[in-house]
Amino acid sequence: MASLGQICIVGAFGLALYAIVSSVIGVRLRARELVASGQHAAWAVTALITAASVTLLVAFAVHDFSLRYVWEHSSRAMSMDLVLAAFYSGQQGSLLYWAWTLSIFSAVVLWQQRKPGPHRVFMPYVVAVLMLIEAFMTLLLGFVATPFEALPRPPADGVGLNPLLYDEGMRIHPPMLLAGLMSWSVPFAFAIAALATGKLGNEWVALSRRYAMVAWVILGLGNVLGAWWAYHVLGWGGYWGWDPVENVALMPWLVGTAFIHSIQMQERRGMLKAWNVALIMIAFFLSIFGTFVVRSGILASVHAFALSAIGPYFLTFLALVILGSLALFFWRLPSLRGENQLDGLLSREASFLMNNLLFLGITFAIFWGTIYPLVAEALADQKVSVGPPYFKQVAGPLLGALLLLMGIGPLMPWRRASREHLLNNFLIPVAGTVIGLAVLLAFGIRDPFATLGFGLCLFVLGTVVQEFARGMLARHRATGENYVAALGHLIRRNNRRYGGYIVHLAILLIGAGAVGSQVYQQQAQASLAPGESVSVAGYTLTAGGIQTLTSPGLRTVQAVLTVNGQEQVRAEKQFWDNFPQQPSTKVGLRSTPFEDLYVVLAGWDGDGATAKVSLAVFVNPLVSWIWAGGVLLLLGTVVTLWPAPLPTRLRSTVPAAGRAVAVAP
Amino acid sequence: MSVFRIAAFFALFAFLAVMALPSLARADALDSGVRRVALQLQCPVCEGQSAADSPSGLAGDMRAVIRTKLIAGESDQQILDEFVASYGDSILAEPPKRGISLGVWLGPTIAVLGGLVLVGALLRTWVRAPRPAARATGTLGGLDGDVADEFRRFRQEVGP
Numbered sequence: 106m107a108s109l110g111q112i113c114i115v116g117a118f119g120l121a122l123y124a125i126v127s128s129v130i131g132v133r134l135r136a137r138e139l140v141a142s143g144q145h146a147a148w149a150v151t152a153l154i155t156a157a158s159v160t161l162l163v164a165f166a167v168h169d170f171s172l173r174y175v176w177e178h179s180s181r182a183m184s185m186d187l188v189l190a191a192f193y194s195g196q197q198g199s200l201l202y203w204a205w206t207l208s209i210f211s212a213v214v215l216w217q218q219r220k221p222g223p224h225r226v227f228m229p230y231v232v233a234v235l236m237l238i239e240a241f242m243t244l245l246l247g248f249v250a251t252p253f254e255a256l257p258r259p260p261a262d263g264v265g266l267n268p269l270l271y272d273e274g275m276r277i278h279p280p281m282l283l284a285g286l287m288s289w290s291v292p293f294a295f296a297i298a299a300l301a302t303g304k305l306g307n308e309w310v311a312l313s314r315r316y317a318m319v320a321w322v323i324l325g326l327g328n329v330l331g332a333w334w335a336y337h338v339l340g341w342g343g344y345w346g347w348d349p350v351e352n353v354a355l356m357p358w359l360v361g362t363a364f365i366h367s368i369q370m371q372e373r374r375g376m377l378k379a380w381n382v383a384l385i386m387i388a389f390f391l392s393i394f395g396t397f398v399v400r401s402g403i404l405a406s407v408h409a410f411a412l413s414a415i416g417p418y419f420l421t422f423l424a425l426v427i428l429g430s431l432a433l434f435f436w437r438l439p440s441l442r443g444e445n446q447l448d449g450l451l452s453r454e455a456s457f458l459m460n461n462l463l464f465l466g467i468t469f470a471i472f473w474g475t476i477y478p479l480v481a482e483a484l485a486d487q488k489v490s491v492g493p494p495y496f497k498q499v500a501g502p503l504l505g506a507l508l509l510l511m512g513i514g515p516l517m518p519w520r521r522a523s524r525e526h527l528l529n530n531f532l533i534p535v536a537g538t539v540i541g542l543a544v545l546l547a548f549g550i551r552d553p554f555a556t557l558g559f560g561l562c563l564f565v566l567g568t569v570v571q572e573f574a575r576g577m578l579a580r581h582r583a584t585g586e587n588y589v590a591a592l593g594h595l596i597r598r599n600n601r602r603y604g605g606y607i608v609h610l611a612i613l614l615i616g617a618g619a620v621g622s623q624v625y626q627q628q629a630q631a632s633l634a635p636g637e638s639v640s641v642a643g644y645t646l647t648a649g650g651i652q653t654l655t656s657p658g659l660r661t662v663q664a665v666l667t668v669n670g671q672e673q674v675r676a677e678k679q680f681w682d683n684f685p686q687q688p689s690t691k692v693g694l695r696s697t698p699f700e701d702l703y704v705v706l707a708g709w710d711g712d713g714a715t716a717k718v719s720l721a722v723f724v725n726p727l728v729s730w731i732w733a734g735g736v737l738l739l740l741g742t743v744v745t746l747w748p749a750p751l752p753t754r755l756r757s758t759v760p761a762a763g764r765a766v767a768v769a770p
Numbered sequence: 771m772s773v774f775r776i777a778a779f780f781a782l783f784a785f786l787a788v789m790a791l792p793s794l795a796r797a798d799a800l801d802s803g804v805r806r807v808a809l810q811l812q813c814p815v816c817e818g819q820s821a822a823d824s825p826s827g828l829a830g831d832m833r834a835v836i837r838t839k840l841i842a843g844e845s846d847q848q849i850l851d852e853f854v855a856s857y858g859d860s861i862l863a864e865p866p867k868r869g870i871s872l873g874v875w876l877g878p879t880i881a882v883l884g885g886l887v888l889v890g891a892l893l894r895t896w897v898r899a900p901r902p903a904a905r906a907t908g909t910l911g912g913l914d915g916d917v918a919d920e921f922r923r924f925r926q927e928v929g930p
Contacts, residue, residue, distance in 0.1 A: 471884075
């Protein structure tokens with residue numbers, strides 16, 4: 106098994122190198138056969154990496170502990186789905202997973218772009234770039250961090266997963282996050298292809314928009330799922346700790362968000378051509394940097410499981426990619442001049458510029474805070490910690506400004522806004538915000554931060570609802586359809602625009618959830634003998650000792666608590682036989698749409714029904730809104746990406762310069 | 771007139787926000803006092819977690835020390851200062867705005883202000899940029915190109 110997997114990886118490395126050379130030489134010499142051969146090689150790379158991955162999966166499934174990686178990360182006691190999930194639980198396996206998903210995405214791109222057409226000029230370079238990244242990954246997997254290292258004498262049982270990873274989150278969060286980081290490679294490849302061919306118009310943007318949206322939603326969901334996992338496993342009452350690994354996974358997403366907005370400037374107005382290329386490059390660099398940080402342990406973090414030899418390779422690769430991309434970029438800079446021209450400062454164009462500034466500003470603040478401890482240690486030999494208060498204070502105001510802009514921007518017309526237009530569009534949302542705030546005030550929302558945060562959310566909500574309502578009413582009047590049908594057709598025919606609004610609503614939900622849980626979290630600690638109670642925010646928890654459950658490989662200690670005399674909540678500590686020193690927490694959670702009761706078992710004294718338990722109890726308002734926001738994010742993106750109906754498709758082939766000024770209908 | 775009305779709404783909004791301020795002062799139980807202070811301290815042995823959230827023994831000891839000092843009547847700032855005196859600045863979760871830690875605050879401030887200046891300058895040049903020659907589209911009987919586009923888009927959105 107070990108040698109089969111290893112042969113596949115090394116073979117994929119060789120073929121990826123061949124695909125690069127043959128694609129580039131083929132396109133330079135106009136030798137079609139060579140270009141086609143390069144694409145066939147890319148297909149073969151996909152097949153080989155798939156074979157290697159399946160080999161590793163089979164090794165996990167049959168408990169082949171002659172592989173060191175399988176021995177280190179799984180054991181016979183684990184359920185089969187977790188055994189298979191252990192595939193990406195360590196450094197080598199997650200790099201293989203990354204390479205595998207990249208090869209699958211490469212194959213999808215090859216398949217989608219197989220028909221003849223103007224996009225074909227990009228393909229040789231797209232293949233070359235994707236295979237360059239693949240060659241680097243297979244180089245690591247084949248020669249530096251191989252998952253196929255054999256053990257001379259296979260042990261009878263494996264070590265098993267790190268206790269933190271025994272969770273349903275393990276099945277979905279790491280694969281989403283790693284695939285999200287990986288998938289920025291595709292729009293990056295199109296940008297490099299545009300630079301290499303000199304075709305810097307809208308074609309590459311139109312081609313990469315969908316891939317960028319896919320990358321954006323995968324990485325976005327990966328982050329939300331990570332927050333959800335942290336929330337119910339780490340047991341500190343929160344979901345986002347500004348941990349370095351969380352930060353590096355957020356940064357490419359923020360820059361990608363800027364890109365998704367900024368390309369509209371190019372599509373509509375021919376502006377910011379160079380900037381868009383630069384943005385997607387930054388998003389890609391940050392996702393490689395993110396993969397590196399996640400998997401190298403260079404920054405101290407709750408995620409850092411292993412230090413290893415891959416660091417220098419990653420940094421060298423990153424440096425070479427940055428230098429190469431920048432050289433290409435500056436070589437083409439003269440042809441990247443946009444048709445930059447503006448009619449008024451109150452316009453969609455100006456809003457997009459502010460949007461880009463804010464997204465990049467937040468990204469830089471996070472980047473700076475994340476690497477500053479390294480910088481301070483290297484330059485001044487001083488230890489500096491940069492904790493959550495820094496990120497909240499620096500990113501908070503910028504996020505607030507961004508929220509405000511999310512309300513203003515979409516209502517701004519392209520080119521220039523008139524005074525009547527502003528009044529027409531902002532009167533209702535502003536009035537709605539004031540009324541909404543008055544209602545919140547009546548319910549006792551007095552905290553200034555919460556007032557500001559909820560006020561901004563209400564304002565954006567008002568603008569989005571107004572957009573939907575106006576479109577629906579206009580269509581109802583024009584066609585006589587009933588309101589529901591009018592709304593459905595409106596979204597169907599303008600899916601890109603209204604899908605975008607749905608995504609904005611998702612961000613609002615996440616924002617409101619963050620504000621609510623930040624400001625109104627309540628917390629108490631208590632040591633309770635059986636029958637004693639603690640009260641937090643209207644919940645009374647009564648202790649009832651502990652129960653101990655044992656299953657193969659695992660001992661679970663459970664505190665059973667009665668909430669308000671009726672329901673039960675169970676807070677657990679799990680002890681895995683292989684890691685007795687690392688108990689893991691299972692939070693006792695009772696969720697309602699408006700708040701979560703969140704109970705952590707901190708310790709206990711005694712045994713059985715007479716034991717005294719120490720608890721940390723949190724009441725976290727609006728946290729479920731964040732998870733709902735994640736679901737809506739996916740839904741909105743699907744609406745945006747849904748293929749347009751035929752008339753719209755015809756419309757979208759009209760050259761951009763001849764196209765429209767957006768107005769509220 | 772219309773601008774005044776918008777301004778009036780924003781003024782009302784700001785007024786309401788300020789009215790909300792006095793309620794900020796809430797009585798805190800000892801538990802939340804301990805948590806408030808502990809959240810501002812890093813746990814020195816477990817990277818990336820605050821003394822409030824870390825399950826480590828040292829963090830537990832720190833919380834016990836904070837509790838004793840709060841009962842003794844010390845202020846939050848006094849307690850933080852004492853921790854800084856024995857562990858150094860890196861015990862603080864919020865990097866202090868002095869010495870080497872100042873750099874972490876200056877970086878984004880300079881970057882965002884610089885970005886604002888840059889965007890402002892760009893906007894100025896773009897507003898002054900020469901207008902491109904008017905496009906001859908004229909699809910809808912002599913209407914200006916932009917208006918015609920707008921009209922077509924409107925029809926597209928609401929049409930049957």
